[in-house]
Amino acid sequence: MARSRNQSGPSDETLWNMFRDGDENAFARLYENYVQALYHYCAHFATDRALIKDCIHDLFVELWKHRTTIGPTTSVRFYLMASIKRKLVRHLTAEQKLVSQDEITNGRRVGDMLPGADPSHENLLISHEEDSFMNNCLHQALDKLPRRQREAVHLRYFQNMSNEEISALMHINIQSVYNLIFGAMSNLKRQITPETVSL
Known part of the structure; x- marks a missing residue:
């Protein structure tokens, strides 16, 4: 689960500001901190795993591309989850693949067990x-x-x-x-x- 502060190292807000300044390591840390949380969140809206992965990939590519114009945030988690939800919904709407509740239910799988x-x-x-x-x-x-x-x-x-x-x-x-x-x-x-x- 993503956390606003890691057990060791800078907070995600600090990593965010470092990433905005062009720090590739900070950007990689943010990706590692949130990729699983974003994936599981997207699974509430779509059953197409490839589409979810593509959307997450596209989001981080766009973040890096536009890093110099992206503003600071007090909640990296909220920013990323709101962004991935908008992106996924746009994809689903454009492809006319809005998923019904039954399809979501039937398509979900139990997460990785311990x-x-x-x-x-x-x-x-x-x-x-x-x-x-x-x-x-x-x-x-x-x-x-x-x-x-x-x-x-x-x-x-x-x-x-x-x-x-x-x-x-x-x-x-x-x-x-x-x-x-x-x-x-x-x-x-x-x-x-x-x-x-x-x-």
């Missing part, structure tokens, strides 16, 4: 299997949410965005953000019951 436990310890394997099962249940429940609820949950709990940032990114008011997240939590509680997660 590496397996030590195969020499049976109890660790069983624990890993249970964790994977629970992750599957959670992902399946998330996939069944309406697209806007799923996007709000992803931004709030996976990207750690504030309600104000979500409001700006999704072009809705704060109350609507609360309503989306509350509705999503209610839906998840209904879907994830002791019966659905029993092994």
Whole structure:
């Protein structure tokens, strides 16, 4: 998950300013910090993995090309996510490939799981299997949410965005953000019951 400040080294805002001054290493660090987060965010809108990768590539090419005219930002994450969303939606609209909620649901895959436990310890394997099962249940429940609820949950709990940032990114008011997240939590509680997660 992308963070505004790395455990070591300069903050992303500092890297952003260094990149604007032509620092290729800072630009590479920003790419590494955000490429996965941008990819997972785009997966809410499109199932075409090649298109998502192309859009992300194009975005960073354009950023480098126009680095001297790009202004500073207090939230690199917000800037990049807003930019990639606009770019992806433009591509989908131009190609008349706007994805319906059902297509998004059917096309998504569970994200990369954590590496397996030590195969020499049976109890660790069983624990890993249970964790994977629970992750599957959670992902399946998330996939069944309406697209806007799923996007709000992803931004709030996976990207750690504030309600104000979500409001700006999704072009809705704060109350609507609360309503989306509350509705999503209610839906998840209904879907994830002791019966659905029993092994």
